[in-house]
Amino acid sequence: MQWSWIPQNWTLIWQYTLDNAFLGLVAPLIGLAISIPVGVACVARRWIYPPVLSVANAVYAIPTLAVFVVLVPYTGLGNLTVIIALTLLSLCVLIPAVVDGLRGVPEPVRQAATAMGFTQVRRMVQVELPLAVPVIIAGLRVAVVSSISLASLGQLIGVSSFGYFFIDGLQRDFPTEIYAGFALTVVLAVVCDLLLVGTRTLLTPWARGRSRATGRSAARRAVTEA
């Protein structure tokens, strides 16, 4: 391990970090944009969900490299190919997250919203999706972490990512670069994960302290109730 390598290559490290983060974040976000309408449809029409889930899982089973091979003739050797591949892979986590999140909305809440005169679209946007946020973000965390990790493979078709350090380190027989790429991937994944946790906290102020709102404190409130 040559520690001096790190400061000497700071610009390079930063550039690859940004590139890898871009791929690792954009793909799940596009995946989310696809998963929300698909998930909503799966909840509205229950029979759609099993085939959709099977397809999403089947796609996940295809080796990432094979996805690149299939896509390259159409989308070329570039970001687009990697993003499409990672997006497709994220769907098998994100669609179930959206479906589970929406199904987790308590029936009385949904019924009360309908009975108060929410239209279906408004109920979805203002009540059901906000309540599904914790579950959706839990899925997004898995998708982002795995995308950040898988983005390295993009280097195989020349797309800049941490994969560069692995390939370069291997070719030059320079383990420091490989260890660095390994550590950078983990650190980036953890940082992005923390960002998502922060986002969830911001979006769901109502969920704070909710798990503790049981047992004794609930009993105490019941006693002091007017």
Next chain:
Amino acid sequence: MITFETVTKRYPDGTVAVDSLNLDIPDGRIMVLVGPSGCGKTTTLRMINRLVEPTSGRILLDGANVADTDPSQLRRGIGYVIQQTGLFPHRTIEDNIATVPLLTGWKRGRATSRARELMDLVGLDPATMARRYPHQLSGGQQQRVGVARALAADPPVLLMDEPFSAVDPIVRAALQDELIRLQAELHKTVVLVTHDVEEAIKVGDLVAVFRPGGHLAQVDTPERLLGAPVDDYVRDFVGFDRGIRRLSFFAAAGLDLATDTVLPAGTAHADAIAAAKHAGEPWLLVVDADGRPLGWAAVAELEPGAAGAALTEVGLAPVGHTFRPDTDSLRAALDATILSRTERAVGVDATGRVIGTTSYERLRDAIRAAEDAAASDAARVQQTAGEAG
């Protein structure tokens, strides 16, 4: 006025939830739909705001078929309260209450101040609770928020589906009292579903008793339901002690209270004995200078020769529970009488001064008179209905 015209709801599996229902729900009254589970009462309620669509028949709201109104528009004009409250976990209490005003396009500030006004109305402190989330409130408080939310846009109709079933009996009684108080102020057309016949009788102006299979067994005032159930089903359903419970609907003002056996503490024993003998009573009620009850003196313990001795010098039996003839029912008067060691209870006015005393004979006469009056009322109502029909 909400009118059900031969409304039937049949589910695809063949279950008939409601069968040819005809029912008029008058404006400004509380109509309680009561019955065992599976009798169609909740389905009936949900057909009013089109959460359930009838298979056949019409439901008219102020003469207009609800099926002709856009469901979302219709529902914004009808308050809805459910057992599990259905509060939005992700919205603060004030935002929950402001839901319908915001849906109908009120400005945020106006909606918020309306929400706080309603919190006051249902007995929640806006200063401490407006910004809280539902899970931070007790079950009873959440139910109050549910009621406030239903009232926010001031709808003329309020639908309540087992609104108080999920809270403990003490909170439930408080919420029922609250509903009665609110209704006296607001005069909404309330349709309330419950399986609890006690609740139906307590809060209802009218009670519709459903039979399993979606049939209506009887629609009547609570008092008539207890006094004149149409058949064995209703009789069993309202319960074995309906005779006693019915007395809640008769005012204690109809009691002829004894006054000649109420004597000031300073009365001479000889005079007291004479008064008791004249009234044929074994007990005398002793009162202080202000007319407030001190206790019961047993006539047998008084001594005709005792000059200048106060009535209080003999051991007085306790007064026990008193009742207010001007506000209480015959049930309260009977209860106080039964609980009294002397088989007599004391009626007092608002300031606690004695008006007079009961006895079983006096109660019996009052109950008979009240029942006769109720029976002739009922006969008159039926006659009018017959003429109208």
